[in-house]
Amino acid sequence: MDPIENPFAPGAGSPPPELVGRDQIIEQVRILAERVKRGRSEKSVVLTGLRGVGKTVLLNRLGSVASELEYRVVQFEGLEDKAFLAILAPQLRKLLYDLDRMAGAGDKVRRGLAALKSLLSTFKVSVGEVGIGLDINASPGVADSGELEVDLPDLMQSIGEAAVERKTAVALLIDELQYLDSEELGALIVSMHRMQQKSLPLILVAAGLPTLPALAGEAKSYSERLLSYPELGPLSREDADKAVRDPVVEREGRIRADALDEIYRHTRGYPYFIQMWGYQSWNRASRFPIELGDVKAASTVSVQELDANFFRVRFGRLIPSEKRFLRGMAELGPGPHPTGSVADVLKMRSTSLGPVRASLLRKGMIYSPAHGQLAFTVPLFDEFMRRAIPDL
Ligand SMILES: Nc1ncnc2c1ncn2[C@@H]1O[C@H](COP(=O)(O)OP(=O)(O)O)[C@@H](O)[C@H]1O
Ligand SMILES: [Mg+2]
Numbered sequence: 001m002d003p004i005e006n007p008f009a010p011g012a013g014s015p016p017p018e019l020v021g022r023d024q025i026i027e028q029v030r031i032l033a034e035r036v037k038r039g040r041s042e043k044s045v046v047l048t049g050l051r052g053v054g055k056t057v058l059l060n061r062l063g064s065v066a067s068e069l070e071y072r073v074v075q076f077e078g079l080e081d082k083a084f085l086a087i088l089a090p091q092l093r094k095l096l097y098d099l100d101r102m103a104g105a106g107d108k109v110r111r112g113l114a115a116l117k118s119l120l121s122t123f124k125v126s127v128g129e130v131g132i133g134l135d136i137n138a139s140p141g142v143a144d145s146g147e148l149e150v151d152l153p154d155l156m157q158s159i160g161e162a163a164v165e166r167k168t169a170v171a172l173l174i175d176e177l178q179y180l181d182s183e184e185l186g187a188l189i190v191s192m193h194r195m196q197q198k199s200l201p202l203i204l205v206a207a208g209l210p211t212l213p214a215l216a217g218e219a220k221s222y223s224e225r226l227l228s229y230p231e232l233g234p235l236s237r238e239d240a241d242k243a244v245r246d247p248v249v250e251r252e253g254r255i256r257a258d259a260l261d262e263i264y265r266h267t268r269g270y271p272y273f274i275q276m277w278g279y280q281s282w283n284r285a286s287r288f289p290i291e292l293g294d295v296k297a298a299s300t301v302s303v304q305e306l307d308a309n310f311f312r313v314r315f316g317r318l319i320p321s322e323k324r325f326l327r328g329m330a331e332l333g334p335g336p337h338p339t340g341s342v343a344d345v346l347k348m349r350s351t352s353l354g355p356v357r358a359s360l361l362r363k364g365m366i367y368s369p370a371h372g373q374l375a376f377t378v379p380l381f382d383e384f385m386r387r388a389i390p391d392l
Contacts, residue, residue, distance in 0.1 A: 001282050001290075007247040008279035010305075013056040016275060017247035021239035022058050025230045029062045029205060033069045036203050037169045041196050043225075044204035046177065048212050049232035051378045052272030052310065055207035058232065059175055062205050066171035071203075072098060072163070073171045078179035078208075080364075083125075084188075085148070090127040092116055092159060099166050108158070108165040114139035115158040119151050148187040156191040160200025169201035177208035178215065178364060186219035192226050209377050211367040234269030234379070243271070244278045254289035255281075262295040266302070270379045272310060276302045303387075311384040314365060323389065325356045326365065329374065330385035331392050336375035345392070 007017040028045060035042040045062075047055045063073045074091045078084065093116060100109045118138040120127060122145070138144065143154040163170050180188065188204070195202045206212075210231070216223040235243060241260050248255050263281065267273035280298035281290050315323070328346040329337055339357065343350040357374070360366045366374050376382060 006282045008275045010275035020243040021235045039199045043228040047207040048210045053232040054271040059207045071169045071171040075173040077175035084184035085125045089125050093127045102166045104166045106165045108162040112158040112162040115143045115155045119143040152187040153191040153194040160202045172204045174206040177206040182219045189220040189223045240269040256289050258292045259295045327389045330382040334382050336369050336373040
């Protein structure tokens with residue numbers, strides 16, 4: 001069918017034609033936002049899931065939900081090799097200047113800017129050439145202890161108070177949260193604790209890999225009382241079919257049941273793969289309904305595309321010993337697997353694999369779903385590894 005009209009959208013962060021199966025989480029965040037706006041307490045939300053399950057597109061949708069409820073949305077992502085403050089500070093500066101432009105009397109916004117100025121000079125963080133206006137003086141005793149866990153909550157409190165003064169609320173949307181180190185994550189959690197204690201209108205909606213609940217728990221043992229971790233997984237069979245069928249039907253098309261079976265057989269309900277198979281099948285079909293044969297032909301291209309992009313970008317960042325470790329894991333199937341079994345397959349001792357294992361965890365290629373267990377962070381990665389390196 002006409003590729004220009006193709007509704008499917010395979011790609012990191014590409015909005016799907018229909019966001020299927022996420023209504024419950026959207027509702028949870030709507031309730032969170034409404035409650036916090038009214039000064040009631042509610043757990044903030046951290047979406048967790050493997051790569052390609054749809055965390056980023058859902059986070060974007062949740063940002064729109066917050067905007068519709070008149071939240072000021074501050075959105076950014078954690079980066080592997082950049083300090084959290086260096087990413088956060090310019091965003092907070094912009095937020096405070098936005099609040100400053102809103103109607104309202106009082107000095108809380110200027111106090112927020114003063115706290116930010118303190119924090120910037122204490123941690124030697126730059127927010128670019130412009131900095132914070134010369135007419136704002138850093139506030140002695142606020143956000144200047146040099147301890148991130150003390151200073152960030154101070155700053156966030158002053159921002160929460162500024163929002164109250166301007167009769168608004170703030171939503172902090174952070175993607176790739178797993179890239180924060182333990183101290184940064186701890187400081188963020190303490191900040192959210194402060195928001196709750198003071199009933200300030202600031203919510204956190206974040207997303208990241210399934211390691212996050214454990215990382216947050218290690219950083220602050222009480223994090224579970226502050227944060228809820230909805231897990232995004234593959235779509236149910238019904239939702240997976242809907243994600244393919246509805247966009248086709250909406251364009252006056254049809255797709256046969258056995259074609260949907262075949263798509264599901266390959267994608268197992270993972271959103272990224274659904275978009276890929278939907279996209280390629282649409283392009284292959286020369287007329288409606290889309291048939292089994294179209295999907296079969298599309299599968300070859302889909303696998304090639306995924307191998308060349310989705311899987312390959314991650315594979316390309318690995319050194320040979322890491323590739324070998326993952327290939328060993330892949331031999332055992334999709335996982336999770338005990339570290340000991342990986343060592344056995346590779347005919348090595350568990351202890352000697354320690355450093356490779358640690359660097360793969362750090363790079364976010366694998367995670368530990370339970371003590372002593374390892375799993376891939378990318379769905380169907382075992383199959384890819386066996387294609388990429390046929391012989392162990
Ligand atoms: N609920 C959904 N229904 C259908 N497709 C989805 C859904 N969520 C995400 N997708 C598709 O999956 C792909 C990956 O989404 P993305 O948000 O980048 O995943 P993640 O951030 O978890 O890696 C995109 O092509 C997107 O269009
Ligand atoms: Mg993402």
